[in-house]
Amino acid sequence: MNVVRIAVQILLLYGLYLVGDFIQRTLHLFIPGSVIGMVLLFILLVFGVVKVRWLEAGLQFMVRHLALFFIPATIGIMNYFDLFKGKGMLLIAIVLFSTVLVMGSSGLTSQWLVNRREKHASKRNNAVQREEKA
Amino acid sequence: MTEGVIALGMFTATVIAYLIAVSIHRRFGKPFTVPVLIATIIMVAGLLIFHIPYDTYMEGGKWIDRLLGPAVVALAYPLYQHRNLLKELMVPILVGTSVGAAIGLASGILLAKWAGFDTVIIHSLAPKSVTTPVAMVLADSQGGIKPLAAVFVMIAGIGGAIFSTWINKIFHVHHYIGWGVGAGTASHAIGTARAMEVSGKAGSASTVAMSYSTVFVSIIFPLFIWLFA
Structure with a gap:
């Protein structure tokens, strides 16, 4: 029973993906249909047009097994082994190094902004407490 | 049969x-x-x-x-679950993602150019941080090779997922917002799957970062190719 429910809900998610894909092709957008579908579902959930319980089993299944859906694409790497021989090895190093820079800089920037805000908030709280004591 | x-x-x-x-x-x-x-x-x-x-x-x-398409659609779920948190922290997430996305494009292009690779390879490598279908479209729009773009996306994704613990230690990133934003900006959905293991909150931040960087990179990509490549 649960399997049927998950399958039907995944089909509904597939429908949303097709809607997103349709919007992308009609408006010639750069953003892929799947991302448009995601934004669409988020809006529908926030405004209560779609209730979470209608899709919850399927959503949980997809999010939990996210990695499975990438495997067919990643296996495609087997067609490009030759490119990474000799000097091509450098390309892997470049991508990895650049990835380290992206992860470090974006993570650090957002963390700095969050900490700064939390510090401001606690300062404000302390000031209020001091006023209350005075 | x-x-x-x-x-x-x-x-x-x-x-x-x-x-x-x-x-x-x-x-x-x-x-x-x-x-x-x-x-x-x-x-x-x-x-x-x-x-x-x-x-x-x-x-x-x-x-x-x-099912990759509907799987990306399903990422609306963690986003929805943590909507209040994300509304509150929208600015840090968006600013962090923008900074990282710009550094990623510039460093990828400049390093590959400096190492003497062909423009075709540089244009295929540059969009490595965004999700596969977008990276392929972007590479193609500038004369890159689509399947090759997908390979670089995989290296950035798997590499980021493998080294995330180590990278966050080196850069002193402890906050789950920093963790999630870094993973989503650098390693798209593979990074998001990894962040989801760390915590639901980190996963949500990663989902927002990934979605936003997809849009942001799509817009600035032609400009960065023109500037650096």
Whole structure:
């Protein structure tokens, strides 16, 4: 029973993906249909047009097994082994190094902004407490 | 008939490889045991041993590949669950993602150019941080090679997932917002799957960062190619 429910809900998610894909092709957008579908579902959930319980089993299944859906694409790497021989090895190093820079800089920037805000908030709280004591 | 059997076999093999990879990851829990990497190694090794070309594999693999679209749609769920948190922290997430995305494009292009690679390869490598379908479209729009772009996306994704613990230690990123934003901006959905393991909050931040960087990179990509390549 649960399997049927998950399958039907995944089909509904597939429908949303097709809607997103349709919007992308009609408006010639750069953003892929799947991302448009995601934004669409988020809006529908926030405004209560779609209730979470209608899709919850399927959503949980997809999010939990996210990695499975990438495997067919990643296996495609087997067609490009030759490119990474000799000097091509450098390309892997470049991508990895650049990835380290992206992860470090974006993570650090957002963390700095969050900490700064939390510090401001606690300062404000302390000031209020001091006023209350005075 | 035989084609159908092969397709079903490839489909089943992928699911089994995934389940094995998940149980290995549960047992050892190391960053380099991420299920995508282990499952990919198992499958590539198997295909090479039995001399099965990728196109034949995809007869069955495409049924899983097709669910990639709805899987991305499903990422609205963690986003919705943590909507209040994300509303509150929208500015740090968006600013952090923008900074990282710009640094990623510039560093990728400049390093590849400095190492003396062809423009075709540079244009295929540059969009590595965003999700596969977008990276392929972007690379193609500037004269890059689509399947090659997908390979660089995978290296950035798997590499980021494997080294995330180490990278966050080096850069002193402890906050779950920093963790999630870094993973989503640098390593798209593979990074998001890794962040989801760390915590639901980190996963949500990663989902927002990934979605936003997809849009942001799409817009600034032509400009960065023009500036640096």
